[in-house]
Amino acid sequence: MAKGDGAAAGGAGAVYGIGVIGAIVWNWQQADTFWGYPWGIVESFLWPGFLVFELFKGMAAITGGS
Helix, strand or coil: CCCCCCHHHHHHHHHHHHHHHHHHHHHHHHCCCCCHHHHHHHHHHHHHHHHHHHHHHHHHHHHCCC
């Protein structure tokens, strides 16, 4: 293997992992029903997708898109 072959990408995984742990804690505290807890765990792993979706939805509202 070549030196520096993807070693720098390891830091991004750690940051994502910390983000997932933080999201699990946040969603767990916000749950108020039985199914809110499992959904909170699922949502914690999918939060970047939700974030981008809401960002695009907001951008469409600003620019007048559908």
